[in-house]
């Protein structure tokens with residue numbers, strides 16, 4: 001197939017959060033800009049995010065928190081883009097478009113209406129800026145070195161510059177592909193290892209038996225993995241554990257490592273039960289514990305700690321065992337639920353190969369990578385969309 005003429009100033013690959021945002025910026029700066037996506041609708045991940053409400057950003061994205069909350073081989077890489085287009089900058093645009101937000105815990109800002117309104121706004125702004133959006137067009141590769149040839153199933157397109165915003169591998173059912181990584185590899189841009197993140201953990205054997213029996217129960221729990229500890233609640237599932245603390249910890253977990261589960265974060269089970277033993281020793285340990293955790297969880301913890309009889313029958317060692325069974329349940333996950341349910345992909349285009357001010361590949365002038373395809377992965381809670389907005393914005397400003 002022949003190459004289209006004249007060439008586009010900028011072709012953006014992927015009409016997700018990062019690609020739409022980059023396209024808007026590029027087109028507003030007068031660039032002839034084409035945004036391509038293989039899906040039939042743009043911004044599908046925005047639409048399904050945050051339970052249909054889209055957690056658009058987080059108020060705690062700040063210089064001091066960025067190196068901790070955006071995982072990357074180079075934890076300082078994201079500072080530049082996130083400082084140049086901040087959560088406040090994003091919100092100013094969001095509000096100017098007539099959208100409003102509500103704050104949930106931990107600085108998480110959700111769209112006050114529906115996530116689809118966020119998509120509609122971005123698509124509207126993209127058109128108003130004069131960019132062209134071409135959907136249902138699958139990208140197969142990018143060749144050349146400025147001008148580039150973008151190979152698609154709808155023909156070839158010539159572009160002075162290309163912004164790769166094709167996302168990660170999570171949720172293949174929604175059109176996730178590895179094309180961004182393949183483009184990087186083809187141009188000699190290095191990658192870091194990729195793995196599913198913000199994903200439920202799966203278990204086998206005795207831990208799974210206990211977890212599956214509690215499936216559907218949520219506790220105000222915490223999960224620690226190495227030095228990372230999250231206290232945002234957890235949920236038992238038929239395959240193991242989910243819920244915010246678990247999803248967060250999954251980004252830090254590696255095969256073979258144990259995680260420490262606290263089923264009653266904030267409570268002091270040992271001290272409470274010792275006091276209860278003095279006060280009303282005839283009560284069953286599970287009954288006393290059920291004041292601090294759901295009853296089914298209490299029974300399971302008592303069984304695991306091997307306690308029999310009443311509270312009065314328990315010595316200090318038995319109470320210490322129960323305390324540990326609740327506050328420090330050490331379990332080794334079998335794995336994760338994988339890309340099928342992972343919210344994001346950890347790893348990707350190596351940040352050492354990119355200029356943090358422009359997201360351009362240092363060795364390939366004119367080829368930019370933005371959003372999730374890059375080795376920058378945020379915490380749960382709006383951090384990943386903020387990375388998409390900020391990285392898209394800086395690339396759009398520089399092309």
Ligand SMILES: Cc1cc2nc3c(=O)[nH]c(=O)nc-3n(C[C@H](O)[C@H](O)[C@H](O)COP(=O)(O)OP(=O)(O)OC[C@H]3O[C@@H](n4cnc5c(N)ncnc54)[C@H](O)[C@@H]3O)c2cc1C
Nearest residue numbers: 014016017018038049050055139166167371372382384385
């Ligand atoms: C269920 C779920 C809920 C989430 N909730 C939140 C949340 O509330 N807050 C938050 O901050 N983050 C959330 N995330 C993470 C967030 O959605 C991503 O980090 C973000 O969408 C990444 O944006 P992106 O533009 O880089 O990639 P994507 O949004 O994945 O966009 C990539 C685009 O590229 C297209 N594409 C891929 N391959 C090709 C190809 N070969 N040819 C053409 N087009 C292609 C895809 O169709 C897609 O439209 C959630 C993720 C999931 C899965």
